[in-house]
Amino acid sequence: MTGPRVHRLANGVRVVCDPLPGWQTVALSVVAGRGARFEDAAHSGWSHLLEHMVFKGAGGRSAKQIVEVIEAEGGHINAATGYERTSFQVRALKHGLDLGSSVISDLVLRPTMDAADLAREKQVVGQEIAEAADTPDDLVFELAQAAAFAGQPLGRPILGTVQSIKAATPQTLGAWRSALYAPETLVVSAAGAVDEDELLRLAERDFGAAAGEGLAAAEPAAFAGGTSTVAKRLEQANLVFLLPAVGVKDPDYFALRLLAEILGGGMASRLFQEAREARGLAYAIDAYSETYADTGILGVFAGCDAKDAGELAEVTAQQIRLLADPVGDVELSRGKAQLKGSMFMGRESALARAEQAAGQVLLFGETLDPEAVAAEVDTVTPGQIADLVAKILAPARSATAILGPKASLPAAERFEQALFGV
Template sequence: MSEHSQAPEAPGPKVHVLGNGVRVVCDPMPGLQTVALSVVAGRGARSEDELRSGWSHLLEHMVFKGAGGRSARGIVEAIEAEGGHINAATGYERTSYQVRALKHGLDLGSAVIADLVLRPHMDEGDLVREKQVVGQEIAEAADAPDDLVFELAQTAAFEGQSLGRPILGTPASIGAADPAALNAWRAALYAPDSLVVSAAGAVDEDQVLRLAERDFGQAQAVSPPPPAQAASFQGGMRPTAKKLEQANLVLLLPAVGAGHPDYFALRLLAEILGGGMASRLFQEAREKRGLAYAIDAYSETYIDTGVLGVFAGCAAEDAAELARVVAGEIAGMTEAVTEAELARAKAQLKGSMFMAREQPLARAEQAAAHMLMFGRILPPEELGAEVDAVVAADLVRLTEAILAPRRAAVAVLGPKAALKAAPAFEKALFG
């Protein structure tokens, strides 16, 4: 190769739709020896009613107890014998099954995930035992302050809605599941219209399409769950006394969803506010005042709504002052940021997005998420252009819109002295 020649560009992802509606994405990454396969259903805990709260997560557990002629042990041994790893995750709006393997492991990985999604055994004895396991998981989350405080804030933000219920469910709702009902829920949740089969890494388009047709092409359509209700940010305070060494705070404000034109402005707002060591919150709350060891801001987005959030851990006696500092920094975002600050945030956001694209599993998951949210895969150059198009005035306008409802969801977990942080935050922000 001459010094002026360039390596050929990697082909972009190709999208196919099977006859039953299953979407298939093939995203080759030349030079790799491994493959990532992600099969994602565009439904999750948000599709549940109160009686079935937690069933999507319970189902994710249950399919691994045996599927397609393999036992629980047989499933993992088959994948690991090929140098692979298998995992799954349940969210509010998506449920994902993933295999990472050497490139020759794609055939087996596709077959195993298809068995999990379409042909689980659903043994009654396994279900009894798995309810106990999930019950312990619920108890563990209740004992973990950094899990519980987020759950309290989420409940306050979306009280009475599926987005406000814990993904794990409750012992009562989990206990109500039986094998037949859970299998019917599986068929609705993982119906072909909601499935995306996404492969990235050392993959070949013809092979991916052939395996998808073989393993998912015969999935039968069934009646889906009712559409999730439109989300409504309620807000409220959840001060909860617990004997802990420090206070844990989660402060949420209503924001925009993933499909909103201000999505990237929200990401940049969170980055400037508390996305790293140069962020406003880190510098003001930790470096200047010494009020917190851990503090960060983030955005969480769903299809139709989102939140701007701040998490912090601090001494109980500092909680109220820290809450006021956070309120002041959020209010300060109604003034235009500097060009240098905005440029840093853009560089950080693009860096995180593009670095993730260098990992096959993250790439496969991102492609599936794009297909489910937007109906197409957004190319990197478009993502970068969207980030670059945000100007300082957009952040001011977005902050004003976030504050306009005068609603916040505030969870404080820790010693009693910390609980005054909840009203302190609202008073400082809204008066």
């Protein structure tokens, strides 16, 4: 089966076409390979603020008209800012590609940037920052991330701070836009009911004149580690444990994904069975991996009663240490099946396919064959996972965040003692 095809416009913009015969909808994703990781402290949150601002007016349309023109044709428009990329997405009926491309190009290249709109949007983002601070299961992740990558862009919240976004003006934010959405960082990706010739024509029309130099490459990240505990009157304690792992380009990437799956990826996982089913310590407990271009983390999140936090921390550490011994064939096979299942199920969404293709082009310069990826998952051995656990534990560094009643806070120390014997 022929996979997505990648093209490059003369100005460096890359175009990915993934036609799906018989589909009645199309998804368009325009992704810039830059995000919050490329900000210094003074510009913290500017990428997210910019993503908000372009929707206030662009290409002669007002904020209301931007949404109305898409929805009038049965479509939906959205955007998202991450650490390493910013994406704009339109989902539409099969004849909506022309309009979607036109609107997104206006957002990316021709936003109005009105001073009054900016003042109001700073207030909106300020409320978003306050809401995150008031939401325990958001705040605890920010605390853990800040401890893991202290003093680095990956350790700062994507939303920034009220102080950092306050400094932005229409002119300085406009200059930030030119660098953030520079043509060599842009990928125009469409999947579903899309014709390749039409997509290339629209990409040239709407993005072929984009110009400017992008932000410099991000500095390498280093896992610092540390503990962040905040006492707060809550019904439950919120716990996050992070360990240094590998990046998306590392040969052990799939071993990391399988490690997280086996540790706490589902109801059959070790943490779920031991912490929840066998001991009743937590209703919710999950393990996950977060990977960036050059580094990554293995994480565990749990919510529990304050009196159980210490024991839960020790159980988590014990289960991580046990994975230094090779896993059994049945457990590994189940992890592989779950990982491949989620990968192929995700590809049944046109938007997910368009986003995935854009991300792969940004990272690898090409799209990856799903069957080849699945085959690579199948090559992971028990020994490879055990070796990765040893590598993760070797620095004896973790980042722990505890948010909840005072009685839960010693769980941070109990986790480190159980994991590293210190």
